[in-house]
Amino acid sequence: MSGEREIEVGYLARVEGEGAMYLKLDGDEVLDLEFRIFEPPRFFEAFLQGRRFSEAPDITARICGICPIAYQTSACNAMEVAAGARLVGGLRDLRRLIYCGEWIESHALHVFFLHAPDFLGYESAIAMAGEHPDRVATGLRLKKVGNGIMTLLGGREIHPINVRVGGFYRVPTRADLLALVPDLEWALEAAIETVDWVSSLPFPDFERDYEFVSLSHPDEYPIHEGRIVSNRGLDIGVDEWEEHFEESHVAWSNALHARRQPGGTAYHVGPMARYSLNFEKLTPRAGAAALAAGLEETCRNPFRSIVVRAVEIAFACEEALRLIDGYSMPDSPFIHAEPRSTVGHGASEAPRGLLYHRYTIDGEGLITDAHIVPPTSQNQLSIEDDLRAYVPGRAGLPDDRLQWELEQAIRCYDPCISCATHFLDLTVERQ
Amino acid sequence: MSAHRPKLAVWKFASCDGCQLTLLDVEDHLLDIAATVEIAYFPEATRGQVEGPYDLSLVEGSITTAHDAERIQMVRESSKTLVTIGACATAGGIQALRNWSNVDGFIEVVYAHPEYISTLSTSTPIAEHVPVDFELRGCPISKHQLLEVLEAFLHGRNPNVPGHSVCVECKLRGTACIMVSKGIPCMGPITQAGCGAICPAYDRGCYGCFGPSQSPNVDSLAHWWRGLGVSDLDLVHALRTFNGYAPEFRQASEAYER
Amino acid sequence: MSGRVVDRADFGSLFDALIRRGHTVIGPALRDGSIVYQELHGVDDLPIGWGDDQSPGSYRLVPRQDGALFGYAVGQHSWKQFLYPPHTTLFEVARIDGALHFTASDEVEKSFAFLGVRACELAAIAIQDRVFPGDRTYQGRRGRLVNIAVNCMVAGGTCFCVSMETGPRCTSGYDLVLTEVLGPDRHEFVFEPGSDVGEEILSELPGRPASDSDLGRVDQIVESTASSMGRAMDTSGIKELLYANLEHPRWDEVAARCLACTNCTLVCPTCFCSTTEDTAGLDGTVATRSRRWDSCFTMDFSTLHGHPVRESTRSRYRQWMTHKLASWYDQFGTSGCVGCGRCITWCPVGIDITEEVAAIRASGATR
Amino acid sequence: MTAQLTPPGPAAVPEAMLPRPFRVLSKTHETDDTVTLELASDDAAPLEFSPGQFTMLYCFGIGEVPISISGDPHHPATLTHTVRAVGAVTEAIARLQAGDYVGIRGPYGSGWPVDRAQGRDLVLVGGGIGLAPLRPAVLDVLRRREEFGSVSLVYGARTPADLLYADELHSWRSRFDFQVEVTVDRSEGGWLGDVGVVTGLLPRVDHDPAGTVAMLCGPEIMMKVVATQLVNRGVTGSDIYLSLERNMKCAIGLCGHCQFGPDFVCWAGPVLPFERVEARLRVPEL
Numbered sequence A: 001m002s003g004e005r006e007i008e009v010g011y012l013a014r015v016e017g018e019g020a021m022y023l024k025l026d027g028d029e030v031l032d033l034e035f036r037i038f039e040p041p042r043f044f045e046a047f048l049q050g051r052r053f054s055e056a057p058d059i060t061a062r063i064c065g066i067c068p069i070a071y072q073t074s075a076c077n078a079m080e081v082a083a084g085a086r087l088v089g090g091l092r093d094l095r096r097l098i099y100c101g102e103w104i105e106s107h108a109l110h111v112f113f114l115h116a117p118d119f120l121g122y123e124s125a126i127a128m129a130g131e132h133p134d135r136v137a138t139g140l141r142l143k144k145v146g147n148g149i150m151t152l153l154g155g156r157e158i159h160p161i162n163v164r165v166g167g168f169y170r171v172p173t174r175a176d177l178l179a180l181v182p183d184l185e186w187a188l189e190a191a192i193e194t195v196d197w198v199s200s201l202p203f204p205d206f207e208r209d210y211e212f213v214s215l216s217h218p219d220e221y222p223i224h225e226g227r228i229v230s231n232r233g234l235d236i237g238v239d240e241w242e243e244h245f246e247e248s249h250v251a252w253s254n255a256l257h258a259r260r261q262p263g264g265t266a267y268h269v270g271p272m273a274r275y276s277l278n279f280e281k282l283t284p285r286a287g288a289a290a291l292a293a294g295l296e297e298t299c300r301n302p303f304r305s306i307v308v309r310a311v312e313i314a315f316a317c318e319e320a321l322r323l324i325d326g327y328s329m330p331d332s333p334f335i336h337a338e339p340r341s342t343v344g345h346g347a348s349e350a351p352r353g354l355l356y357h358r359y360t361i362d363g364e365g366l367i368t369d370a371h372i373v374p375p376t377s378q379n380q381l382s383i384e385d386d387l388r389a390y391v392p393g394r395a396g397l398p399d400d401r402l403q404w405e406l407e408q409a410i411r412c413y414d415p416c417i418s419c420a421t422h423f424l425d426l427t428v429e430r431q
Numbered sequence B: 001m002s003a004h005r006p007k008l009a010v011w012k013f014a015s016c017d018g019c020q021l022t023l024l025d026v027e028d029h030l031l032d033i034a035a036t037v038e039i040a041y042f043p044e045a046t047r048g049q050v051e052g053p054y055d056l057s058l059v060e061g062s063i064t065t066a067h068d069a070e071r072i073q074m075v076r077e078s079s080k081t082l083v084t085i086g087a088c089a090t091a092g093g094i095q096a097l098r099n100w101s102n103v104d105g106f107i108e109v110v111y112a113h114p115e116y117i118s119t120l121s122t123s124t125p126i127a128e129h130v131p132v133d134f135e136l137r138g139c140p141i142s143k144h145q146l147l148e149v150l151e152a153f154l155h156g157r158n159p160n161v162p163g164h165s166v167c168v169e170c171k172l173r174g175t176a177c178i179m180v181s182k183g184i185p186c187m188g189p190i191t192q193a194g195c196g197a198i199c200p201a202y203d204r205g206c207y208g209c210f211g212p213s214q215s216p217n218v219d220s221l222a223h224w225w226r227g228l229g230v231s232d233l234d235l236v237h238a239l240r241t242f243n244g245y246a247p248e249f250r251q252a253s254e255a256y257e258r
Numbered sequence C: 001m002s003g004r005v006v007d008r009a010d011f012g013s014l015f016d017a018l019i020r021r022g023h024t025v026i027g028p029a030l031r032d033g034s035i036v037y038q039e040l041h042g043v044d045d046l047p048i049g050w051g052d053d054q055s056p057g058s059y060r061l062v063p064r065q066d067g068a069l070f071g072y073a074v075g076q077h078s079w080k081q082f083l084y085p086p087h088t089t090l091f092e093v094a095r096i097d098g099a100l101h102f103t104a105s106d107e108v109e110k111s112f113a114f115l116g117v118r119a120c121e122l123a124a125i126a127i128q129d130r131v132f133p134g135d136r137t138y139q140g141r142r143g144r145l146v147n148i149a150v151n152c153m154v155a156g157g158t159c160f161c162v163s164m165e166t167g168p169r170c171t172s173g174y175d176l177v178l179t180e181v182l183g184p185d186r187h188e189f190v191f192e193p194g195s196d197v198g199e200e201i202l203s204e205l206p207g208r209p210a211s212d213s214d215l216g217r218v219d220q221i222v223e224s225t226a227s228s229m230g231r232a233m234d235t236s237g238i239k240e241l242l243y244a245n246l247e248h249p250r251w252d253e254v255a256a257r258c259l260a261c262t263n264c265t266l267v268c269p270t271c272f273c274s275t276t277e278d279t280a281g282l283d284g285t286v287a288t289r290s291r292r293w294d295s296c297f298t299m300d301f302s303t304l305h306g307h308p309v310r311e312s313t314r315s316r317y318r319q320w321m322t323h324k325l326a327s328w329y330d331q332f333g334t335s336g337c338v339g340c341g342r343c344i345t346w347c348p349v350g351i352d353i354t355e356e357v358a359a360i361r362a363s364g365a366t367r
Numbered sequence D: 001m002t003a004q005l006t007p008p009g010p011a012a013v014p015e016a017m018l019p020r021p022f023r024v025l026s027k028t029h030e031t032d033d034t035v036t037l038e039l040a041s042d043d044a045a046p047l048e049f050s051p052g053q054f055t056m057l058y059c060f061g062i063g064e065v066p067i068s069i070s071g072d073p074h075h076p077a078t079l080t081h082t083v084r085a086v087g088a089v090t091e092a093i094a095r096l097q098a099g100d101y102v103g104i105r106g107p108y109g110s111g112w113p114v115d116r117a118q119g120r121d122l123v124l125v126g127g128g129i130g131l132a133p134l135r136p137a138v139l140d141v142l143r144r145r146e147e148f149g150s151v152s153l154v155y156g157a158r159t160p161a162d163l164l165y166a167d168e169l170h171s172w173r174s175r176f177d178f179q180v181e182v183t184v185d186r187s188e189g190g191w192l193g194d195v196g197v198v199t200g201l202l203p204r205v206d207h208d209p210a211g212t213v214a215m216l217c218g219p220e221i222m223m224k225v226v227a228t229q230l231v232n233r234g235v236t237g238s239d240i241y242l243s244l245e246r247n248m249k250c251a252i253g254l255c256g257h258c259q260f261g262p263d264f265v266c267w268a269g270p271v272l273p274f275e276r277v278e279a280r281l282r283v284p285e286l
């Protein structure tokens, strides 16, 4: 097929919000490409100004109902660092454990409900349930196990109420946590089986040489804290983020685009980056499942991120079991952490990648300045580059097929909840 | 149940997606729901779309742009029953904090090129734009209440979604009042029930995510809070979160700000 | 058989005797900074060595030096949650080929032993016996109940049982009553039976027969408690007083403070109002009707033709107080208030029923 | 020392909240929003009742509401209800078809003191749906008409189309021993009768005030005005009866919702003498 055509995806819905895609082709050549995010702006950074530092976890949680723990954790980290406090022992375990819950829930949602239907040719998991009832049932149950952890530790699964700067309002007893074990044991086996299943899906032959960026921790697979590293030699503290990254605002999008500095290049955050940078820190069964499923220690095919997510579900289950096993109830549900006249930086690994917060706090403990960089902003350039590279070999596809494949390429990033590309209102214009 | 399955649509305006995720979080009933209603439009879950009109529309999010103010009219026209879900849709949400500020100033804080952003100066609940058949509160909504509303809709009965205070739920679950027994400031007495009184059970004062209860006496509670050592600034903050623009909270916070 | 004195060291044998009889023992325990009623498995589950400090809108635990088992007044919980549970299924109904098949709820018939019931609480149970003669759940549980009462050794800061003539001495409605006696070198319990079952249980406890001096000590303890009531209410002609003052300005004054949060009614051991809820699942084949605690302080409570009869907080507070202290007499031949003080302590803004009555009495019409 | 209280054992208490299944035999549309249903239980056991009593009518999965019995007390094998659709449950009732099932508990409450009017004059005043609970009293009285003095019915509705039991009203009106006065708030469709409130018709009623028993059912405000007017005409407060309405969940004095001062409307009422409630009716929001 040759000649110019425009592919316009009018409502790419949510990518940490609502988005759209516009593509102009001339034969194999991409003339123009915009991945637009037009989610109405909600101005969190602005109205955080003047609020008390202790309110940041609850307020920022409302940025995203899909990964509130990520927001709460990054905000708590920033405030605790600013106050010179550090969670240790049982409190640290609980912070990591509730995050495992979010990973399990969010990844199960993505793997079974948002991504797998693409590979199998269904419009939704509900449609898929007809011929694959067991898969959908497994997905639902895995999601529920993740939600169960969040509900026990957080009070509820969406916008948990029990997370605060310095720890928690109330901590569970050992017996409370032990009640989670049977479900987690089931979930671990189910996740390993899922790794095997998703690795058999048909993947396009597509790899790119990304700069992967994620947290890294000397002893553990990164979830809730660590240094920021990349496969191009970056190794910085979270407080150095602004020296190495930059956000720019483009006309077509309500989300800011983040780039590496210097150079202004794209980079990639999320499960594939975490996995490739931290493979050796995976828990034993998760790591073995990855290898058995034919993943190498580095994965550069974004479509295979579904396998990486399955591996991370297995990891999160194994890690949760380990944390519960070693848990002893802390004496106090929180530690004292009251930042004054200081700046705090915090980061954590949201299910879909690095989430960075920075706050300036005044002498009264009020926030005077806030800066939040969600994973999808950071992946935007990478997504656009993927699309540019993906189209040429497939320009011959009929419009509807091409559209679906491009949606799928975007969904690989799990941009918040991939509903993004479920909301396509495609118009193709041939010239 | 009749052979005709009612058509369900789920719409999103300015929001965090948490309330529509709640529909996917009813894991034990999701497939039953899908069997009982036709999920005709729900981009978060399916790329398929069925034309309206829809028997039941769930609307998440608040109105913050001129485009959305038009879009909600279209949603209303294509919906027989329209139920708003969550604090954004029922009270303007956290983003309604802009309603007390200068939005241009807000844009400059977040965006380098304010001229690229088009937005209204307010975030308003859906009911300020179109008639709404039922408002389901919460930030986020409770999945039990969502299921209850769906069930009630299917059978044509009134949903059991009472407008009384969170205190009732504290008592039903046997939590000893933390404001009385620990002196922790709690918004439960002026907040609508629905969550199951989670916060007090976790040693935390309710922070009002279900919005004002049926006849909230904010002044009396504020007076007691001051006695517990809460400053007027913190009182204003407490009232101005996810439901800050709900009339009863708004009027009180504006009075205390003076 | 009359009284018997059991040493602190042998107190556990009471649990043994109750559990042996197949009872679930319910009693006071420490939970989350307050004393609540829940299932107990042994003496160590009691709030040993704890007391409380209560005032309008405030409750704080305070440690005692004497290791007393019952050294506190009543807390937020009352026994009604066990006899008249917050949620009850009334019936299930299946729709089969259009026809309806109703099945009465099959709530497990619990066999409770209440340990630590105070005089005001015995009075409250006696009142609910009159309210619920026709209630299956209540009567099913009530019929199997064993009541082990306690004569209070301290009065709480909001107690006024003396005014309501319900305490502090337990006079009826118990199977066994105990008085905790603490001295420099003694920690004993004087038990007195109130029924055949009580006698039977008592005969299984180790100890010695109570002497006149033991019983005298009991009198002293009860008298000292009676003389240290935290509150008082003048109840003379109270029904007429309130009926004559339905339009008293004090109702507006209290409405300015009242949160209409329902706490006073839900903690009250005699309040009994409930509402119903219906469900029929998603598929609508089996429906359930259930009942849950409700309160005259909610708007929905009085809804008629889509509008509450009692829209103002003033009218709701008035309904509650006049029901408790006036119309209850007409309905059940007794006061609806036993003077336990819960509504005062657990009102989040400390509204005090005794103070409200006094205010109306001070300036109200007399008839 | 006192003996332990001995409450009745569990077996002694019946399940008072358990309805009996009743089948809809027929449905008549009275007005746009009001239907009359005839019902019978499958075991054909009659539901004996006194005029003025009500049942709790349960609609599958939707809820249960108090509804007065509007049928003939001398034919208890058929249970008759006239229901105006105003909300979830009553709308569901109005949608029922012959053959559908509902649940019934009752009958409950005090009835009209029909026998008290023996040998005396009887004035019945109904407004809107309020005629439904008066109908059993009318049917009872007409069946033994000779036991009473003058008998009259004053009935008001919003419009002519809102009049219940139109045919029956017509036949009642044609009797010489029964004075029937009907009025509407708004005249429509060639209505030639009276227009205005029921109180306007009272002076027309032929009765001896001192020897009259009156039975009133309708909106509370209407009953209050009519009762006061009757008292002014010389009827004693203890001879005027009102059927009161309050929210009800149980109808057996357990749920607390229907309290009106000291009375539980569900068992002391719904029919109460004016004398007893007069002062209370003057207190707003009681």
Ligand SMILES: Cc1cc2nc3c(=O)[nH]c(=O)nc-3n(C[C@H](O)[C@H](O)[C@H](O)COP(=O)(O)OP(=O)(O)OC[C@H]3O[C@@H](n4cnc5c(N)ncnc54)[C@H](O)[C@@H]3O)c2cc1C
Binding pocket: B158, C303, C304, C305, C306, D054, D063, D064, D065, D066, D067, D068, D069, D082, D083, D084, D085, D086, D087, D088, D089, D090, D091, D129, D132, D133, D244, D245, D246, D247, D248, D249, D270
């Ligand atoms: C003793 C008595 C006899 C009655 N007899 C009749 C009759 O013969 N015919 C008739 O059409 N209506 C009668 N009513 C009124 C009827 O009970 C209400 O219209 C009905 O309860 C409304 O319920 P709903 O679910 O349709 O309305 P909604 O407005 O959806 O009501 C919700 C709930 O509120 C309560 N409620 C609301 N309005 C009333 C009310 N007026 N009375 C009691 N509870 C209420 C009920 O619990 C109801 O389920 C009678 C009421 C009483 C108290």
Ligand code: SF4
Binding pocket: B166, B167, B168, B170, B171, B176, B177, B178, B179, B180, B186, B187, B188, B189, B197, B200, B206, C261, C263, C348
């Ligand atoms: S803890 Fe809060 S919500 Fe619960 S009873 Fe007390 S004041 Fe009410």
Ligand code: SF4
Binding pocket: A161, B166, B188, B191, B192, B195, B196, B197, B198, B199, B200, B205, B206, B207, B208, B209, B210
């Ligand atoms: S207790 Fe209050 S703040 Fe907490 S979840 Fe419930 S409504 Fe929200």
Ligand code: SF4
Binding pocket: C264, C267, C268, C269, C270, C324, C336, C337, C338, C339, C340, C341, C342, C343, C344, C353
């Ligand atoms: S009214 Fe108050 S003092 Fe009286 S019994 Fe009830 S809670 Fe206790």
